[in-house]
Ligand code: PEP
């Protein structure tokens with residue numbers, strides 16, 4: 001990554017690069033593991049070392065973290081490598097311990113951001129300190145809940161804030177462990193343009209092969225940084241093994257990632273248009289996903305029609321759909337002509353799918 005842009009707010013004060021790269025294991029496992037990974041990251045673009053000390057697990061019985069003991073290992077990693085450190089805090093006691101062990105940046109986990117009571121307790125425990133806090137999005141795609149957590153910290157006079165986009169859980173299993181729903185983060189960015197926005201591609205992906213492309217999309221959307229889970233032996237990690245990458249891979253990725261940020265004259269126009277174009281790409285991608293989903297349902301209907309010997313074309317049903325879509329389109333300022341053209345094309349594709357099923 002080259003082409004660093006001017007820094008802003010507390011990232012400046014900490015002398016942190018743009019984009020800010022945070023890397024390190026999902027969990028601190030042993031002192032050797034923490035030190036080994038930190039040393040492997042020492043000369044990379046990552047300037048902040050992450051490790052989970054207390055691990056909130058959705059289901060009990062998984063590794064729940066080494067606890068306060070690991071904070072000493074983090075301190076040692078900082079002394080030996082000069083990297084800053086960050087860990088997740090989920091209650092006032094964690095805050096006290098993390099402060100005592102000189103952790104540089106705290107982050108609030110996705111399962112904590114959903115709870116205004118706990119967020120308030122943590123904000124109160126940090127009242128008036130200048131400790132930077134990164135707030136992960138809540139597990140559900142609720143922008144108000146995310147903003148509410150940010151506001152609780154500001155109100156407690158904790159002002160060095162940033163947000164981490166780690167995706168949103170869905171019942172239906174998709175390509176992602178946590179669906180990115182980029183629009184939620186883009187909306188937040190538009191509302192608070194000065195709040196550093198960091199992508200956590202690891203928890204969005206849940207697998208290592210799409211970490212790079214997610215990171216590139218974030219940079220194209222003008223994010224301020226990345227937090228990437230990194231482990232010297234990912235497959236043997238005690239938590240989130242499938243999504244961790246080696247420090248070596250991280251170094252390769254940061255070399256290959258491109259910041260498309262323009263500088264100089266006409267830069268403002270170009271940067272804005274690049275960000276907007278990436279937003280369009282994200283929506284186009286969602287359109288294809290949705291069309292694919294619609295065809296899968298059409299296939300199931302085709303199968304049912306075949307089993308019950310019903311004709312493919314059902315004109316009455318089709319006219320009802322069209323009428324509804326034209327009305328809904330009007331609300332979104334889409335012309336009747338456009339809706340007719342789009343839905344005729346979609347309908348034709350559904351018919352083709354169903355005919356294939358019936359004739360097979
Ligand atoms: C983590 O960063 O390891 C973690 C538990 O993240 P999240 O809160 O996003 O699930």
Ligand code: MN
Nearest residue numbers: 026229239240
């Ligand atoms: Mn993790």
